[in-house]
Amino acid sequence: MSVKETFSPRINVIREAFAYQSRFTGSTMIFKIDFPVTTSSGFQYLMKDMALLVNSGIRVVIVPGCKEWIDAVLLDHNIVSEYSGSERITSESAIPFVEMAAFNVATRYMTALSASRVDAVVGNFARARGRGVINGVDMKYTGTVDKIFTQAMRRILDMGVIPILPCIGWSPTGKPYNVSSNEIAIAAAEALGASKLFIVTAGDYLKKDQITIPEHTRYTTEGRILRLNPREAEEILLLNTSGGETNNDREKCLAMIRFALSAFSGGVERVHIINGCEEGTVLNELFTNLGAGTMLYADEHEAIRGIHSSDIPDILHIMEPLVRQDILVRRSAEDVQKNKDDYVVYVIDGSVHACGALHDLGDGQAELAALASDKTYSSMNIGRRIVYYLIEKARDMGMKRVLVFTTKTQDWFELLGFRETSIDTLPRQRRENYNYKRMSKIFALNL
Ligand SMILES: CC(C)(COP(=O)(O)OP(=O)(O)OC[C@H]1O[C@@H](n2cnc3c(N)ncnc32)[C@H](O)[C@@H]1OP(=O)(O)O)[C@@H](O)C(=O)NCCC(=O)NCCS
Structure with a gap:
């Protein structure tokens, strides 16, 4: 039986991939991965793809999101969290469980990466200090990043090992603080001069039917928003702040856009939002022009x-x-x-x-x-x-x-x-x- 050979589309994909690969070798990329991704069937593939990136010379840093798992662990131990706005106030009784939950999630990454034959290290790469009292509210063991230990991280990255940064930072006296993984991801990206920061979510964001978008915004036939520059991102925030009914997807999209904009302020030039539960999205986003997610870019892109x-x-x-x-x-x-x-x-x-x-x-x-x-x-x-x-x-x-x-x-x-x-x-x-x-x-x- 003869098989029709159709090289052309494949060749174009291979060319695109090589063009990107040669540009990315030696660059650092930070992956902030939402907790629900770790429980999806796509997680193993995602870790396999991380291994591929490391093997092709890309320096990968993982910042595991942990929120839902911390909620579950605290609930299990009958600890009710208080919040200041959307930020958890970590009490003295909660911090040991928060630490436990954060390391438990980091270990899942180690396990999955070991299966893909790539080394990883969970480390105390972030120094933190307490958030203190904000508007009269004591934030207790909720902290903020004080410093990222870049020297240690660089040595690890040089060896082709993936540093994993749990959502815990320690004060110079060894006191643990619960720090937002978004903040750690941005601080690490800034400190290491990362070329890209990935927000790996459990779901398809940003889509045209989830938020109101300016007329000129570009999206695919499936409604995926392809690219946004800071001006367009700000415009979306303005268009969607008119109140109305609370909409989960919309709030998530806006939170991601705000996250990307703070990353830009920290000097990161490209933020990619991808669905980590779907197989192959990282490779698709990185090595093809149309990608698989949304790219927010602060530099000249086109x-x-x-x-x-x-x-x-x-x-x-x-x-x-x-x-x-x-x-x-x-x-x-x-x-x-x-x-x-x-x-x-x-x-x-x-x-x-x-x-x-x-x-x-x-x-x-x-x-x-x-x-x-x-x-x-x-x-x-x-x-x-x-x-x-x-x-x-x-x-x-x-x-x-x-x-x-x-x-x-x-x-x-x-x-x-x-x-x-x-x-x-x-x-x-x-x-x-x-x-x-x-x-x-x-x-x-x-x-
Ligand atoms: C026409 C052409 C430039 C469109 O490219 P493109 O990058 O898709 O352009 P745009 O996105 O600005 O426009 C796309 C729109 O034009 C429409 N369109 C494309 N070709 C068209 C045509 N021949 N007649 C009418 N509308 C057409 C598309 O349906 C699309 O509509 P939509 O926005 O409602 O989906 C491209 O098809 C092309 O290169 N054609 C050959 C141009 C040519 O004749 N060159 C020789 C003379 S210089």
């Missing part, structure tokens, strides 16, 4: 820029399917190289996902050409952004009119304000070069 010669193979690769459908005219690498200054590309995380060009036709008119957008990324406004960018460029060049020649995309250009025009209105030289065999329609936008 941009339109002029092209380098090294972009030309990628440009031709994006154009190829459109050339085969007779939507685009075939161009050679030499053609693109010759008009290099006219081209721009849309780059996401260093890889090219769309292109376009603006050719000066003289007589105050420019031609928008070679527009091609990667199909995997369709309907994310990428095509439109390239067009708007080139229109702005035409304006800056003092053009009066932008033309486009199209055989199949007229409706789309009309949506963007272009209107059909006749060949007689073209500058003379372009009129003479018009390809009558192709019979493209001519559209124009007056600036």
